[in-house]
Amino acid sequence: MITSFYNKGKYILLLLAVSISCKKAIDFTPSDTIDATKAYRNLSDINLGLIGAYAGLGYTDITNTSLVSDECMLPTENATGGGVATHRWQYDGSNGTITAAFPENYIAIDRINKVLKAIDEVPSSSSESDLKERYRGELLALRAYCHFELIRNFASRYQTGALGLPYMETSVISSPSRPAFEATIAKIKADLATAKTLIPASFTDRTRITKNAIPAMQARVALYEKNWNEAITYSGEAINLLPLATKTQFPDIWKDKNEAEVFWKLKRATSAEGLLGNFYFNTNNTVLYAPSFKLLNLYDKANDIRFSSYIKIDNTRGAGKTPNIVVKYVGGSSTLNLADVKLYRTGEMYLIRAEAYAETNKLAEAAGDINTLRAARITGYATQTFASLSDLLAAVYTERFKELAFEGHRFFDLRRRNYNVVRDPADAINALGAVLLTPSQAQYAFPLPDSEIKVNKNMVQNPNY
């Protein structure tokens, strides 16, 4: 019996021994993720977080503009079906394509706000204070940019009293409501103004927001606000900082061989960071969305450097295939479509100023800006005169169409003045009747995602959806 008891005791001891060691044996920490409480330890972590915010920026405003405006057409060779319903203006809040900019920008904004909160909490030496303020400036400018993208995409109209978008200044779980358009714009302007004082002129990395980029951003905000005086001031400031590219430089901007007249661009280093050009032309040798004939016919094909930089006409592609290809984003590397996404250029600044001059009855100055830009782009261009304000505005719009094609402007430009979106019959062969979109239709303003409307009772949908 003693032996037997001894045996039992042994097993019990063994059990105890195993159990004591097990407390530690179930305490693990993840190996593949960073603990949120240890995300920001110092200023270089702040930079990592800031890069994370840049990484969150996409280009859906560019692709969606191409889909819903008159700058692109759907060629028969695109059998993928991608974006087709959107192209036909058959979208509502359940459509993930048209609403994509909403989560994209708010996620980036939250990343920014998390870093802004941390920036005052991390230890930094006095020698690092300039760097710290630069980061803060970049963050504020980025926050303004993201909110402005939201305004361009989702504001019900670009006018006082229209539905704006909530301006998120802290990282918080809440159910914000939509302020008026002008309230959002005011906050955007405030962040940009602060950023301008924080970013030093010595910082010149154009893949991030520099001091020079701020007036360009301010000019575009003023344009949408129809604040013509500020538009003149800021675009002029930007033009003085960065001259137009020469005709030699211009094609190489798109191959990322130079950065002439580019204030800010989204750098793309690998295909994993997203290839904008895949939207237009892919490695399957398929043209998914082709430049519209409406746009094609506006260019002086032989002399306009923009035409050859943006579009290629390839008549050897075979029967049933469109010869017209958007080559703006095919890039200059061995990876097809690996190209930086240009966000602000001097060309746009001339057109903003021209429009603002025209609106403030400075018709000669307006004509001057249009002529300067055209002369820089078109070989053998002869200066033109414009008879009236409406002629000037029409010229500005035509020039914006040509200069800023496939850069995410056309649809929003039409909306700024409540112009109809009109497709030419040649561009509508596969649009199954989608040739006219008027401001009275719901689809004229992009819908907010249904998921947001459903979860946030304070968020209202754009009208008529």
Added chain:
Amino acid sequence: MFKVECGNKQTRSHYSWRLSFIVELLAILLIMTSPCVHAAVNQAPSIIKGKVAGSDNLPLQGVSVIITGTTTGTFTDRNGLYILEVDGNAQTIEFSFVGYAMVRVPVNERREINIALISNTATLEDVTVTGYTSYNRSRSASSSTTVSSEKISQVPLTVDQILQGRVPGLVVAAGSGQPGQNARLTLRGVGTITGNTSILYVMDGVPIETGFFQSINPSDIESITVLKDASAKALYGSRGSNGVIVITSKKGRAGRVSFDYKSQYGFSNMSSPKFKMMNAAEHLLFEEEIGLETGATAGPGWTYSKKNPAYALKIPAEKQRADFIIDSLTNLNTDWRKLFFRTGKFIEQQVNASGGNENIRFYSSLNYYKQDGIAVRSTLQRFTLRNNLDFTVKKFSANVNLSLGYSSSSFIESEGASSGNNPLSAVYYALPYEYPYFPNDTLVHSGNTSRFPVFDLREGSNAYERMLNTSNKSNQLKTILSTSASYTIAGGLVAKTRMGIDFRESLDEAFINPNSYSGSRVSNGRRGSLNEGTRRNFSIISTSGLTYAKTFAELHDVEVSTLFEYNFTGYRAFSYTGYGIEGRLPRTPAGITAGSATNSFIPVIGGSRTKSALASYMAFGRYTFEDKYTLNASYRYDGSSTVPENNRWHGFYSVGLNWEAKKENFFDDVSFISGLRFRTSYGKTASPFSRDFGYIGTYANTSYGGNAGIRPLAPGNPDYDWEYATEFNAGFDLSLLSTSRIRLIMDVYQKTTDNLFFNRPLSITSGFGSSIINGGSVRNKGFEIDLQGDVIKNKSFTWTVGGNYSYNKNEVTDLAGADAFENGFTGLVRVGLPLGSHYAPKWAGVDPATGNPLYYAKDGATTTTYNAATLSVAEFGSYIPAITGGFNTSLSWKGIYLNALLSFMDKVQRYNNEDYYNENPSFKTSNQSIRMLYNRWKKPGDIALLPKIAAARNYTSRDIYDASFLRLRNVNIGYSIPQQFLSRLKVIRSIQVFAQAENLYTWTKWRGFDPENGNEYARFSYPSPRTYTAGLNVNF
């Protein structure tokens, strides 16, 4: 303690000593403590002997004879004889043998016990194996179903797929028909919103990975027990609530070594979907109609049409050319099925041997299995080896079960995607007037159409080219090792220990041929790619403790156990993708070109690692009074690394009662009832988490412009907790007539899962679309019936029919204050609705005047304005079936037998995403369903099924279909060659020849490929093939 009936005593004891030495060594290894094999024998031993026969009174070899409550026992020899040495404590002896009802006989100081076992066609007398306990069904409060080896071993499917239609309450959806793919199993309804739904699989006591059954040989399985109620599942505590499937492998039997050889061959082919695609003439007509209706060009049918206004302007030669083009395309009807599909071959070869003596028994098997899928390129090849050893020496017994499996799978690309890379979608998208080859045998794809002009968009040919020039393979090495040892310390007290390992390493390879069009489409450098990766999952479990079993005063039968268990799981994965492949060095990293800043060949590296652990203290027991009343109870205290520290440890419990009513005196005279028992149980379990560190707020790496950055990944949740399921079960087993010819098993249950783990949607302005919270409840309640009857039962002819039926009602009862939210692909989660409910605008048909689609507004009026947010309603059922079951029949006449199994699902609605692609104006240049031609609105007044071509193609209830089905799952016919012919051959003991068919016929309204492929939606998943095999089993 064992003794042989004859033989030299001295040799015997010497042998015994040597064995016990080996066993002791094993004990040292296993228990890691000094063996204590010197317990004093405290009672004088005595000997019981006897003979065991089957129902035909022929001797049964290999019957297990053990003293109840101990591991002491022996086996019968080939003459059915046994000799058992018992001590004075032994009160009853148990006789058990697979296929026969277990019998327990009181000793009552008898020295000779002869017995005849009764063939167990019923499922009423099984032993309920839970992995921790093995209670006879008459002493178990648990609701469980056991599937035995004869139903498993011949079926050419993986283990999980085989269970369909056999277990009431278990929903098995094939998911994919690709060889070696796993089924989706749910037991007694889904009890979570976004948490883990997978069932816990336990093989020989070792929990094994769900979803990796490719390298497990079903022929090695003795039985599969599905544990359904809390009284059994609570033994698994925090991992038990989704159900437990306990797999027991075949063990060796004492006696002469016997060999089995099994061989089967077969083939598979495609079963046809119910929708029809257009032929060449139809698609050309479709194109012409679109041209006339909208002016759009959908292909040559309009470009070269006589009705095209441009035709009139053509010169005669051009007109002639146009007519010729239309004419020749009309006559070109490519059968893409012949290019993408095939008849798949099937081969299986197996040898196994089994034998041993009272001290050592073994079962060894070798198996080769090869199954070609019906889609070209998809194949599963498997080699398995199993070695099971059982030792018994005196008071010590141990076993080692080792399974080694290697499988090599080749897959199609992008299964379940609408992408053209998926041959299962390409076969439908491809135009009938498209043919991949030019007359000179050049494969014409989008990359060379400028040289070989064609009139189509090469959708089929590109996919075909892709299929030929890419590969997607995975090799898997899997080892399951289970060792256990037990030692009888003193009368009734047994120390047990068990250690097990589940190891898997998958080696994946995806290759794109650089010298092909597909290779040129690789965006990194456009010269092919090679992706290779390994995924390793390692899990180790160790369980040790004590069991005490004793019968007091012949009335009180007690068995209690206490155990400690530790389970660790580690996972790591690594992969790379290299570019710029040298065409002469395919499928090897040696062919990869080094990357540089300019050549775009920089390889992509990926991988991950994670680990988790679970520690548990357990106590459980059984008390049986007078063989009539049994109480089962268990408690388990679990601590898991996957839960934050404040909620880390939690207790789980169950209690259950069993009443053997038939044993009551008042039933003695009720002769038509041959068996009746009632059971009930109640308990609490939880389900494990899908992620190891789901509670931690985390950041991850990201990059912008080639610079490293960090981004928030998950918001984390400090209150993260288990999902707790409380479950009640009550049931009875009833058998009628003297030979138990009618057998009924019925259970009712209610399972409530609280603290539901779900992603509460957030306003995206918070930076996250959702956050993980615990809250809310879902309830599953239902019943299960299994009825079997022997219609005819006599010496030469037996005909059994049976069926099982289960009904489950699922309902979300609380959402912790959260509003209804959308979940999954088309679903809505709302209090009062079952999980998996479809949410869509209600289709109201087509307006005959305009051809516009109509939708019902919530007030019942129709509207033409589509708005998913305001129109959607949840009136279209759920994709989780409420009713499932099966019918079975078996006939045997002399040596001939026929078995058939039908399975069914009802009250199940699924979203047919295939229709979305095959009936969609956005894809008018691809092939479309004939309904797009014949049932489309074309002019005012048309009463049409589908709207006009220019109308938007939106998601509505139109795409949600009834996916209920009845499927003839398996038919098996065989013949055993009579003994008199074999007796001359001497070596051969039996030969059986058989033929079987899988999925012979399906009755369904479902329009897609297969009513059970995919999940809530069907989108070009691999359909279950129809498989025919024939083979033979030879026993030596």
